[in-house]
Amino acid sequence: MGFTCYPVLKEFLYLIRFPNLMLIILSQALVQASLLSPGVEWARITELGFLVLTLATVCVAAAGYIINDYYDVKIDAINKPERVVVGKSIRRRPAMFTHMVLSFIGVALGFWLSIAVGLINLGAVLLLWGYSARFKKMPLIGNVVIALLGASMLLVVAVYAGKLNKITISYAVFAFLISLIREIIKDMEDVRGDASFDCRTLPIVLGMRRAKYVLYPIIALFQAFLLLVILHPVTDLGFDVYMILFVLIPSIWMIVKLVRADRKRDFTFLSNLGKLIMLTGILSMLLLNQ
Numbered sequence: 644m645g646f647t648c649y650p651v652l653k654e655f656l657y658l659i660r661f662p663n664l665m666l667i668i669l670s671q672a673l674v675q676a677s678l679l680s681p682g683v684e685w686a687r688i689t690e691l692g693f694l695v696l697t698l699a700t701v702c703v704a705a706a707g708y709i710i711n712d713y714y715d716v717k718i719d720a721i722n723k724p725e726r727v728v729v730g731k732s733i734r735r736r737p738a739m740f741t742h743m744v745l746s747f748i749g750v751a752l753g754f755w756l757s758i759a760v761g762l763i764n765l766g767a768v769l770l771l772w773g774y775s776a777r778f779k780k781m782p783l784i785g786n787v788v789i790a791l792l793g794a795s796m797l798l799v800v801a802v803y804a805g806k807l808n809k810i811t812i813s814y815a816v817f818a819f820l821i822s823l824i825r826e827i828i829k830d831m832e833d834v835r836g837d838a839s840f841d842c843r844t845l846p847i848v849l850g851m852r853r854a855k856y857v858l859y860p861i862i863a864l865f866q867a868f869l870l871l872v873i874l875h876p877v878t879d880l881g882f883d884v885y886m887i888l889f890v891l892i893p894s895i896w897m898i899v900k901l902v903r904a905d906r907k908r909d910f911t912f913l914s915n916l917g918k919l920i921m922l923t924g925i926l927s928m929l930l931l932n933q
Contacts, residue, residue, distance in 0.1 A: 654732035658712060659705035666918075667704055667796055670818075670925045671697050674800040677928040678810050695752055696760065696803050700796055702749035703764050707771035707792075709742040714775045756803060763799050767792055780842040782849075783857075786826040793822035810931070813872060817924050820865040824897075825917035827858050832910035855901060862901075866894055882930040889923040 672688045680687055687693065712729045729738045746768045754761030770778075770788050779785035794815040801811040830837065830844040831854060838847050846854040869891050873883045897916055904910055 651732065654728050658709060658728045658733060658738070660708045663708070664701050664704060666922065666925075667700060668697055670797060671700060671800050673925060673928040674797055674811065674814070675804075677931060678808075678814065679801065679804050679806050683929060692756060692803065693800070696756055696800065699749045699752035699756070699760070699764055700799065702745045702752070703767050703771070704796070706742045706745035706749065706768065707775070709738055709745070710772055711775040711779075713738050713742065760799060760803050763795060763802065767795060780837075780844070782843055782845045782847075783827075786823055786830070786845070789826050790819045790823035794819040814925075814928065816868060817872075818921070820861070820868060821917060821921050821924065824858065824861055824865060825914055825921070827854065827861070828901075828910055828913045828917060830854075831904075832907055832914055835907070851905070858901065859898065862894060862898055866891060869894070878931070882927065885927055885930055886924075890920055890927065893920050893923070 671693075675687050675690075675693050676685050677683050709729075712727075713735060716727065716729055716735075729735055750761060750764045750768055753764035770792060774785050774788045778788050797811060797818055798807065798815045801807045827845055831846045831851060834844070834846045834851070837844050845857060849857065869886060872878065873886050873891070878886075893916060897913060897920070900909065900913055900916070904913060
């Protein structure tokens with residue numbers, strides 16, 4: 644029976660984007676242990692309130708991935724036929740039921756923690772539904788929505804702790820910009836399937852070449868923000884070197900690859916590079932001296 648259940652479990656873990664959920668958990672843990680503490684205090688991530696907060700965030704995010712795949716069955720059959728789960732390995736009705744249960748748990752736990760966290764989680768659930776049903780088919784709006792949600796997963800930790808400060812806001816800005824860049828690149832990656840179902844994403848409306856012209860200044864803004872952080876007198880040499888080597892230089896390489904990108908695999912590489920930059924940027928929290 645274990646061998647029978649394994650393929651279904653594997654498909655479910657893909658459906659909820661398990662690696663992405665692990666990145667969310669890591670990000671929130673680093674905010675809790677590093678940004679909200681003098682030094683790095685790993686014991687803080689074992690606090691009950693934080694564990695409940697992270698569980699609530701993961702439930703909301705997982706529900707968002709499920710509803711996105713629920714609406715994108717036909718599009719995904721073209722863009723990534725080998726990865727279609729809803730309607731294939733997992734039926735549509737159980738998928739929708741799971742989405743609703745996870746959304747309810749995420750919002751309920753949020754309100755149990757505080758009204759502010761509950762409202763943030765409720766807003767995230769509604770935005771994720773709106774994104775999947777409508778916003779993602781509109782130029783740039785869907786990209787901005789996902790980028791805002793990426794920033795909120797960091798801010799909600801500080802909001803719950805009552806310690807919203809310049810450092811947490813700076814990392815939220817970082818998450819917003821790199822998420823926005825990556826979402827536009829993913830639209831370029833999926834342009835074939837999106838165009839088949841009348842989606843109005845940026846590369847479809849403007850064309851691939853002009854969409855790049857929109858993306859270049861956003862990446863430049865991201866790099867300017869990185870330089871502002873690196874040159875800030877509060878950061879030390881170790882942090883600055885790390886940011887240059889593992890965040891700034893990869894973002895420059897992203898522009899070089901973007902200029903030449905014209906095939907799906909090129910944009911897949913750029914999307915993965917964006918995720919790597921997100922990871923290395925989040926890990927830099929460990930190097931901050933406070």
